[in-house]
Structures are given as structure tokens and as C-alpha cells.
Amino acid sequence: MKTLIKNVSVYHNHRFEPLELLLENGKISRMGDCQGEACDEVIDGEGKRVAPGFFDIHTHGAVGVDVNGADAEGFEKICRFFASQGTTSWLCSVLTDTEEHTMHAIRMYKEWKKLKHRGAELVGIHLEGPFLCPAYKGAMPEHLLKKPDMKLLKAYQEEAEGEVRYITVSPEVEGIVDFIPYIKSLGIQVAIGHSGAGYETARKAIRNGALGATHTGNAMKLLHQHFPAIWGAVLEDDDVYCEIICDGRHLHPGTVRFIIKIKGLNRVVAVTDSIMAAGLPDGSYKLGVNDVVVVDGDAKLASDGTRAGSTLTTGMALKNLLKFTGRSLAELIPMLTENPARLIGVYDRVGSIEPGKDADLVFLDEDCQVVRTLVKGKVCYTKDR
Structure with missing residues (x-):
């Protein structure tokens, strides 16, 4: 299962950067320009900020x-x-x-x-x-x-x-x-x-x-x-x-x-x-x-x-x-x-957004309200529109 997350600002190296994320089998596999990848699912973040x-x-x-x-x-x-x-x-x-x-x-x-x-x-x-x-x-x-x-x-x-x-x-x-x-x-x-x-x-x-x-x-x-x-x-x-x-x-x-x-x-x-x-x-x-x-x-x-x-x-x-x-x-x-x-003692797998770590992600809107949560690459929560 490959998921592409696009149109987001990702928290990386203690700052937000415009990056795409490729998730595979519950892990973050790539960061950067990932749109050349064939994916099973695409999540358009609509400009939201993505944090660990x-x-x-x-x-x-x-x-x-x-x-x-x-x-x-x-x-x-x-x-x-x-x-x-x-x-x-x-x-x-x-x-x-x-x-x-x-x-x-x-x-x-x-x-x-x-x-x-x-x-x-x-x-x-x-x-x-x-x-x-x-x-x-x-x-x-x-x-x-x-x-x-x-x-x-x-x-x-x-x-x-x-x-x-x-x-x-x-x-x-x-x-x-x-x-x-x-x-x-x-x-x-x-x-x-x-x-x-x-x-x-x-x-x-x-x-x-x-x-x-x-x-x-x-x-x-x-x-x-x-x-x-x-x-x-x-x-x-x-x-x-x-x-x-x-x-x-x-x-x-x-x-x-x-x-x-x-x-x-x-x-x-x-x-x-x-x-x-x-x-x-x-x-x-x-x-x-x-x-x-x-x-x-x-x-x-x-x-x-x-x-x-x-x-x-x-x-x-x-x-x-x-x-x-x-x-x-x-x-x-x-x-x-x-x-x-x-x-x-679990920073090797959670706590930041890096290739190889668990795809545990939270999407925040402009008011810092949680609008979507992913755990190991699976969407576990989406705020009702």
C-alpha cells in the first residue's frame, strides 16, 4: 500500500517545509518530490501543516x-x-x-x-x-x-x-x-x-x-x-x-x-x-x-x-x-x-518525520485544530467538514 501526501507543509528539521510524503507499509519511505511514484492513494492536504x-x-x-x-x-x-x-x-x-x-x-x-x-x-x-x-x-x-x-x-x-x-x-x-x-x-x-x-x-x-x-x-x-x-x-x-x-x-x-x-x-x-x-x-x-x-x-x-x-x-x-x-x-x-x-527511548521509530519512521502524522489547520490523524499510514481520524 503506497500513499502520497501532497500540498502540505511538513514539519522537518524543526521547521515547516513544502514537501511531499510517500508512505509505504505503514512507514515514511520518501520525502520531497514524490509525484512520479505510482500510488494506491493520494491525500491532498489542501495547504495544511503536517506534524509528527x-x-x-x-x-x-x-x-x-x-x-x-x-x-x-x-x-x-x-x-x-x-x-x-x-x-x-x-x-x-x-x-x-x-x-x-x-x-x-x-x-x-x-x-x-x-x-x-x-x-x-x-x-x-x-x-x-x-x-x-x-x-x-x-x-x-x-x-x-x-x-x-x-x-x-x-x-x-x-x-x-x-x-x-x-x-x-x-x-x-x-x-x-x-x-x-x-x-x-x-x-x-x-x-x-x-x-x-x-x-x-x-x-x-x-x-x-x-x-x-x-x-x-x-x-x-x-x-x-x-x-x-x-x-x-x-x-x-x-x-x-x-x-x-x-x-x-x-x-x-x-x-x-x-x-x-x-x-x-x-x-x-x-x-x-x-x-x-x-x-x-x-x-x-x-x-x-x-x-x-x-x-x-x-x-x-x-x-x-x-x-x-x-x-x-x-x-x-x-x-x-x-x-x-x-x-x-x-x-x-x-x-x-x-x-x-x-x-x-522510542525516537528511532516515532517523534519526527523521517524516512524509515512510522507514518504517524497529524494535520493541523490555520487555527492549530487537528483535522486529520494517520497512525502507521492509516487515516484514523478526519474532522467533519
């Missing part, structure tokens, strides 16, 4: 499906909704839960892989916990938090057949910093967060291999001029990627600009941290074992009003980034594409 598909590495669900309780069809439902938002790759974030329910979520992920797909690709699992600090638990159920248990983590990874790709840990939890090299040896990238760790403890976690910071500035001890703490450590380090939730609630727009200015455009990852309420009206929902109430799009625990994830989508995150920063689309796209792919 978005990659959401931190999300707990959408459209009525909670990752912790999802079945295979539920995961597929999320995938199809995400494609309508420009997301072509994502990690399912399993909130701290019982061993039984965590194993169930992993098994349902494997069952999803057996389905015929028509949406975003679920490329692995993110474990948000359970090795987290109770004082900064956020929406994590405190009674399910644990001290480091590498036997349990290895069991999760074995059940996932090596596809737990990302984990959030708190550096101050006794022993976890010393286990980071082992965690990475299992093929799991490490982020630090849900933490009140001191600066030196956080720095040691980074030296031992932690490369991400989970929803930076949220559920995290903040910067003080005398005690930089974990936030100071992740902002200072040139290698750490900082997740940010750009819904206008988790971070003030000025804080978003501040983080980007300090970290640079190549070390910030826009995430949604969305829950099952994303794409749905206000109401009562679940986040793992928690009851959540959403009012005016703001998700909070029913028990104490603690903010509990978001109702954000990647498409809205991009629009908010444009509004909050005043930067160009070309500058901001890596936060939703290249940066998460590099952090998770």
Missing part, C-alpha cells in the same frame, strides 16, 4: 475509561478518541493500586495488543508508583504506597513482557535511589516526583539515572532560595526532561514560561495526566480506587478536594502552549513529539 503525531506519556484515561479498570476494548476506545486529538502514541499510566489490580491492567494491555486497531498506538505502560512519598501522594491512595520491592517490579515487567517503559518514584523513599540502576536494567525509564526530596537526594537520583520529572511543580516540594529541593534539582540539570501539564490549572502560564526558559525547548514534555473524564461533561468519575468529581472541567478527589489529574487533551495542550508562551508552533511541537519519544 503527538505522544502522551502520562495519561490515566479518557471517554469514560479508567486505565486501572480498563478491558482491552476500553483501551481501544481511548486509542480512537486520542487519535481525534492528534495523539498517535501513548503510555497507559497505572495509578498506584493493589498488586492484583496492577497485574490486571497489565494483562488487559496485552489483550488490547491482540485486537485490530484503529486509533493511537498504546506503546507501553507507565507505573505512577507505588514507591512514592506519602507526604506528597496527591491522588495516590496512601495505604497502597510501598517501600521499594524490586521482586514485585520485576514481576510486573515480566508480566508486561518488557513493556513497562516508565515509572515514577520518590527519591526520599528509603533505598529507592540505589535501586534506580537496577530499574533501568529492566528496561524502565525512571522519573522522580510525588516528592519532598531535598536537593542532594534528588541530585543523587539523577546521577543514578533518573531522567524524567513527573508533572513538574505539582505534588513536588517547591524551590526555596536556601533549599532548592527536588524542583531545583530537576530544573538545574541539563539532561532531565520535565513533564508539564498545560491546562492552566496545574501550572500558571508564567510558570510554564519559566520552566521552558530554564529547561530549553528540548527538555520539556507536555503531558495531559488526563483521567476518564477527558472528552466528557462534568460529573462523577473514578481514578483508580478514587472517587473524583469534575466541575468546570477541573478534576478533584471527592474526599478532600485534592486535584486529581486533568481533563486535558494533547490538542488542547498545544493550543494552551501557544497561548501561554507566544512562541511559534514550530518551536513547541517537540514538547509533544520528539522530547517524549527520546525520554522513553
Whole structure:
């Protein structure tokens, strides 16, 4: 199956260029002048901009499906909704839960892989916990938090057949910093967060291999001029990627600009941290074992009003980034594409538009609205005219 995409401006080398794309067997095979090729399908982009598909590495669900309780069809439902938002790759974030329910979520992920797909690709699992600090638990159920248990983590990874790709840990939890090299040896990238760790403890976690910071500035001890703490450590380090939730609630727009200015455009990852309420009206929902109430799009625990994830989508995150920063689309796209792919270690196949990579593409109109999404060369979403 060969598909020609013409009359588009393609995001390549961090800028938009008038290029044609030839797709073959789910991959990008050529870029440039491709109209001499015999093709099975031609897509006229009508002057739209084409960017790499978005990659959401931190999300707990959408459209009525909670990752912790999802079945295979539920995961597929999320995938199809995400494609309508420009997301072509994502990690399912399993909130701290019982061993039984965590194993169930992993098994349902494997069952999803057996389905015929028509949406975003679920490329692995993110474990948000359970090795987290109770004082900064956020929406994590405190009674399910644990001290480091590498036997349990290895069991999760074995059940996932090596596809737990990302984990959030708190550096101050006794022993976890010393286990980071082992965690990475299992093929799991490490982020630090849900933490009140001191600066030196956080720095040691980074030296031992932690490369991400989970929803930076949220559920995290903040910067003080005398005690930089974990936030100071992740902002200072040139290698750490900082997740940010750009819904206008988790971070003030000025804080978003501040983080980007300090970290640079190549070390910030826009995430949604969305829950099952994303794409749905206000109401009562679940986040793992928690009851959540959403009012005016703001998700909070029913028990104490603690903010509990978001109702954000990647498409809205991009629009908010444009509004909050005043930067160009070309500058901001890596936060939703290249940066998460590099952090998770899959940039060899997704995250940019290059020959040989998966044909995961999002078409944006003049208002940066998603109008078409392709996953592995297949059209998974087209906006109604």
C-alpha cells in the first residue's frame, strides 16, 4: 500500500517545509518530490501543516475509561478518541493500586495488543508508583504506597513482557535511589516526583539515572532560595526532561514560561495526566480506587478536594502552549513529539518525520485544530467538514 501526501507543509528539521510524503507499509519511505511514484492513494492536504503525531506519556484515561479498570476494548476506545486529538502514541499510566489490580491492567494491555486497531498506538505502560512519598501522594491512595520491592517490579515487567517503559518514584523513599540502576536494567525509564526530596537526594537520583520529572511543580516540594529541593534539582540539570501539564490549572502560564526558559525547548514534555473524564461533561468519575468529581472541567478527589489529574487533551495542550508562551508552533511541537519519544527511548521509530519512521502524522489547520490523524499510514481520524 503506497500513499502520497501532497500540498502540505511538513514539519522537518524543526521547521515547516513544502514537501511531499510517500508512505509505504505503514512507514515514511520518501520525502520531497514524490509525484512520479505510482500510488494506491493520494491525500491532498489542501495547504495544511503536517506534524509528527503527538505522544502522551502520562495519561490515566479518557471517554469514560479508567486505565486501572480498563478491558482491552476500553483501551481501544481511548486509542480512537486520542487519535481525534492528534495523539498517535501513548503510555497507559497505572495509578498506584493493589498488586492484583496492577497485574490486571497489565494483562488487559496485552489483550488490547491482540485486537485490530484503529486509533493511537498504546506503546507501553507507565507505573505512577507505588514507591512514592506519602507526604506528597496527591491522588495516590496512601495505604497502597510501598517501600521499594524490586521482586514485585520485576514481576510486573515480566508480566508486561518488557513493556513497562516508565515509572515514577520518590527519591526520599528509603533505598529507592540505589535501586534506580537496577530499574533501568529492566528496561524502565525512571522519573522522580510525588516528592519532598531535598536537593542532594534528588541530585543523587539523577546521577543514578533518573531522567524524567513527573508533572513538574505539582505534588513536588517547591524551590526555596536556601533549599532548592527536588524542583531545583530537576530544573538545574541539563539532561532531565520535565513533564508539564498545560491546562492552566496545574501550572500558571508564567510558570510554564519559566520552566521552558530554564529547561530549553528540548527538555520539556507536555503531558495531559488526563483521567476518564477527558472528552466528557462534568460529573462523577473514578481514578483508580478514587472517587473524583469534575466541575468546570477541573478534576478533584471527592474526599478532600485534592486535584486529581486533568481533563486535558494533547490538542488542547498545544493550543494552551501557544497561548501561554507566544512562541511559534514550530518551536513547541517537540514538547509533544520528539522530547517524549527520546525520554522513553522510542525516537528511532516515532517523534519526527523521517524516512524509515512510522507514518504517524497529524494535520493541523490555520487555527492549530487537528483535522486529520494517520497512525502507521492509516487515516484514523478526519474532522467533519
